[in-house]
Each structure stands twice: as structure tokens, then as C-alpha cells.
Amino acid sequence: xxxxxxxxxxxxxxxxxxxxxxxxxxxxxxxxxxxxxxxxxxxxxxxxxxxxxxxxxxxxxxxxxxxxxxxxxxxxxxxxxxxxxxxxxxxxxxxxxxxxxxxxxxxxxxxxxxxxxxxxxxxxxxxxxxxxxxxxxxxxxxxxxxxxxxxxxxxxxxxxxxxxxxxxxxxxxxxxxxxxxxxxxxxxxxxxxxxxxxxxxxxxxxxxxxxxxxxxxxxxxxxxxxxxxxxxxxxxxxxxxxxxxxxxxxxxxxxxxxxxxxxxxxxxxxxxxxxxxxxxxxxxxxxxxxxxxxxxxxxxxxxxxxxxxxxxxxxxxxxxxxxxxxxxxxxxxxxxxxxxxxxxxxxxxxxxxxxxxxxxxxxxxxxxxxxxxxxxxxxx
Numbered sequence: 001x002x003x004x005x006x007x008x009x010x011x012x013x014x015x016x017x018x019x020x021x022x023x024x025x026x027x028x029x030x031x032x033x034x035x036x037x038x039x040x041x042x043x044x045x046x047x048x049x050x051x052x053x054x055x056x057x058x059x060x061x062x063x064x065x066x067x068x069x070x071x072x073x074x075x076x077x078x079x080x081x082x083x084x085x086x087x088x089x090x091x092x093x094x095x096x097x098x099x100x101x102x103x104x105x106x107x108x109x110x111x112x113x114x115x116x117x118x119x120x121x122x123x124x125x126x127x128x129x130x131x132x133x134x135x136x137x138x139x140x141x142x143x144x145x146x147x148x149x150x151x152x153x154x155x156x157x158x159x160x161x162x163x164x165x166x167x168x169x170x171x172x173x174x175x176x177x178x179x180x181x182x183x184x185x186x187x188x189x190x191x192x193x194x195x196x197x198x199x200x201x202x203x204x205x206x207x208x209x210x211x212x213x214x215x216x217x218x219x220x221x222x223x224x225x226x227x228x229x230x231x232x233x234x235x236x237x238x239x240x241x242x243x244x245x246x247x248x249x250x251x252x253x254x255x256x257x258x259x260x261x262x263x264x265x266x267x268x269x270x271x272x273x274x275x276x277x278x279x280x281x282x283x284x285x286x287x288x289x290x291x292x293x294x295x296x297x298x299x300x301x302x303x304x305x306x307x308x309x310x311x312x313x314x315x316x317x318x319x320x321x322x323x324x325x326x327x328x329x330x331x332x333x334x335x336x337x338x339x340x341x342x343x344x345x346x347x348x349x350x351x352x353x354x355x356x357x358x359x360x361x362x363x364x365x366x367x368x369x370x371x372x373x374x375x376x377x378x379x380x
Contacts, residue, residue: 004135004375004378005128005129005133005375007311007314007368007371007372007375008314009128010124010125010128010129010371010375011368011371013124013127013128014120014124014364014367014368014371015120015123015124016364018120018123019116019117019120019360019363019364019367020360022046022116022119022120023096023103023108023112023113023116023360023363024096024103025042026039026042026043026083026107026112026115026116027095027096027103027105027106027107027108027112028095028096028105029042030085030088030094030106031083031084031085031107032084032085032086032087032088032146033084033085033086033087033143033144033145033146033147034063034084034144034147036063036083036084036143036144037062037063037064039083040056040064040066040083040141040143043066043083043115043119043141044056044066046119046123047066047068047119047122047123047139050122050123050126050127051126052068052122052126053068053069054066054067054068055067055068057154057155057158058154059143059144059150059151059154060150063143063144063151064143065140065141065142065143065151065154065155066139066140066141067138067139067140067155067159068122068138068139068140068141069137069138070122070125070126070134070135070136070137070138070139070374071131071134071135071136072131073136074136075136075137075138075161075377076136076137076161076162076163076377076380077135077136077137077138077161077162077163077164077165077373077374077377077380078137078138078139078140078159078161078163078164078165079118079121079122079137079138079139079140079164079165079167079370079373079374080118080140080141080142080152080164080165080166080167080329080333080340081111081114081115081118081140081141081142081166081167082111082115082141082142082143082144082145082146082151082152082329083112083115083141083142083143084143084144084145084146084147084151085106085107085110085112085146086106086146086352088106094106096108099357101359101360101361102357102358102359103357103358103359103360104355104356104357105356105357106356107356108346108356108357108358109169109345109346109347109348109350109351109356109357109358110168110169110346110348110351110352110356111167111168111169111344111346113167113169113344113345113346113358113362113363113366114166114167114168114169114344114345114346114366115141115167116363117167117344117345117363117364117366117367117370118139118141118167118370119139119141120367121367121370121371121374122139124367124371125137125371125374135374135375135376135377135378136377136378137374137377138161140155140164142155142329145328145329148291149329149332151329152329152332152333153332156332156333156336156338160336160337160338161338162338162339162380163304163338163339163340163341163377163380164333164338164339164340164341165304165340165341165342165343165370165373166328166329166330166333166340166341166342166343166344167343167344167345167366167370168324168326168328168330168342168343168344168348169344169345169346169347169348169351169358170322170324170342170343170344170348171345171346171347171348171362172317172343172344172345172362172365172366172369173320173321173322173343174305174308174321174322174341174342174343175321175322175323175324175341175342175343176297176298176299176300176305176321176341177258177295177296177297177298177321177322177323177324178258178295178296178297178323178324178328178330178331178334178340178342179229179255179256179257179258179295179323179324179325179326179327180255180256180257180258180260180261180262180292180293180294180295180331181253181254181255181256181262181291181292181293181295181327181331182253182254182256182262182265182266182289182291182292183251183252183253183254183289183290183291183292184251184252184254184266184269184287184288184289185249185250185251185252185287185288185289185290186208186211186212186249186250186252186285186286186287187247187248187249187250187285187286187287188204188205188207188208188211188247188248188283188284188285188286189204189246189247189284189286190202190203190204190206190207190244190245190246190247190248190282190284191244191246192238192240192243192244192245192246193243193244194242194243194244195242195243195244196242197244198244201243201244201246202244202246202282203244203245204237204238204245204246204247204248204284205237205245205248207248207280207282207283207284207285208235208248208250210276210279210280210283211273211276211280211283211285212232212250214272214275214276214279214280215269215272215273218268218272220265220268220269220272227256227257227260228254228255228256228257228260228265229254229255229256229325230252230253230254230255231252231253232250232251232252233251233252233253234249234250234251235248235249235250235251236248236249237249253327255325255326255327256295257295257323258295258296258297258323259295259297260295261294262289262292262293262294263292266289266292269287270287273285273287293327293331293332293335294331294335295323295331296330296331296334297323298339298340298341300321302339303376303379303380304341304373304376304380305321306376307372307373307375307376308369308372308373310372311368311369311372311373312369315365315368315369317365324342325348326348328342330342341373343366343369344366345358345359345362345363345365345366346358346359346362
């Protein structure tokens, strides 16, 4: 087996102008979940121009993952990026725009910056290394992460690599641990009547507000002491004109520390909800959990940690590690027996906001880190 190349030699082969151009092109292609075809066609063309054989893995009609092996060996590690974004419901402008080193635009942090860095890393490996020196790695560009993870689910039906590196925005901090997730849905029902005669009806929105206040008094939801991160994501009621609403629905996202079992949290919510009818007159309440995923915490004694510590020293990036706080496809990979490292450019704080951005310098650093991790795959 030929000796493993020094990552610093590969860094010299990175085409920074091509990276900048690719990042802008990706952001300028609108690709919300369900409409990823255009960006996948563009990335397929880019990778084919770099000499890669790209496999289209169909998820559903006009929606496919791109699976790209680097060499002839079975990949021990895949670089994984999702090309879809949230829908631009409330954004007047969502294309790319520069402000010095910062690039703004929908998906710039979550996670087209990470995807561009991964594609650039693969193009660099193909350009700089002969076949016999290429590490056993693959590139996976998936659809549907922002909705239900159907792209990664389709991949896992055919592939189970030992490791993946997912380029979610972590500010380049390695996340070997991951929060769990629970999606809770509450529905209250009332009695519809004319809005000027509320005493003849039963207002489902008022019932819902009382339910949420009741939940909020539970220690489980005490933000000053609880480790659970929760957010009321959406609330909607029946819309039938000038009436007292007879239905209200609320969706709550709960992000759980890695060691906490989602089933335990669901049981605690059900127990709290069971006491609500005694406090809220005429309460008609339904509670369900549509989706849950446990968190995880990986051992740090592994070749990727060793390589990262060395690489961060060379790049003069302070070493730290954290747990990824949001939901991601990492939960799906871990449930399937694959070890996921979450690491990418950009900040989670600006993702899904009008001020979403990343920096070219961080994306370039991500390319260098991904190159080093690919070379470390020989030790996995």
C-alpha cells in the first residue's frame, strides 16, 4: 500500500476560485425540499467534469441522491451533505450576495457551504492523487433533510459505511455527540359560534393557550434549569370567518440532550397533560408525537479525532468538541449503526433566518479539514 499523503500537500491543489464560484452557483439555485432536481443536475455535471462516475440513487420521481465513490475500494467514510433548504416563504431575496468575506443567501450555512466544501475536497483528491493513492471514501449529496430525511433513508437501504461526516453548520467545531429530537402535536377542539357571542361557544384557541401555560409550568420546560430545548414552532386554528374557532393545533419541537430518551420525555408530557382537564373547563385535547429520534455520544478515541487534533493545530484553529443541538440526518445514520461526525462551516444561529450567511474563509478551511479526514479513512 502506498504511503498516506500529507494533507498539507493536498491543500496546495485546492482551486479557491472554483470553490467561490461553485458556492455562489449553488446558493443561486433555489432548492427547497421536494424541488432539488436543478441543483443535483448542476452538481452532477460539476463532478462529471472532474472525472467522477456519479450514481443517481432515485428517492422518488425527479428526486435523487448523488452517490460518488472516490476510487475502486469500498468507502469506509462518506462525506454527506444535504442540498435542500427550507422554503423561502418570508424571504424577499434569497440569492447569493457578498459582504466582504461573508456570503449571504438561503442555504449558505445550512448547508450549501458544507456541500461546496465537500465537492471541492473530492475534486482536489481526484486532481492530486493517482488511483492507487486514493483513500476509501465516498461523497453523498442527499435530498429531503429539511423535511423527513427521505434521501438519507434511501441511501441507508443500500449502504452502511462505518463512518460519515455530515457538513451541518457547526462553526467548524467537531460534534461527536448529537441531541435527540421529539416532535409533539397538540390539538384542542371547541364549539363554533358567532364571534359576537363567545359565551355560546367554546374557544379552542383559548383552551390551547391554557394548555401551553400548564405545560410551561412543568420543570421539564424550565429554560433556566432544564437541559431540554423546546420551541413552539407553529400554531393554527380553524378559519371560518367571524366565528369562535372550534379547533386549534400546535406543533412543538423538543431537542433533547444525548443521554435523554425521547420516550421518557413523551411519557412525562403525557403525565402532565393528564392533569390538564381538572384545570381547564370543557377541555377536549389530543396529544401525539409524530416523530422521535434518540441522541448519541460517540467515543472520542478514534482515528478521526486524532486526525482532527493534528489538522486543527496546523490550521491554528482552537480545539474543542460539542454536541449538535438541532435535528439532522445524523440521528438516522446512528440508528442504522453508522457513526456520524457533524462538522461544517457556518453557524446554526443564522440558519433558517433572513440573515443566513457563511464565510469563504470558513468554507475553505472546511475543504482542508475534509481532505485530512478523507486521508484518515485508511485507519478506520
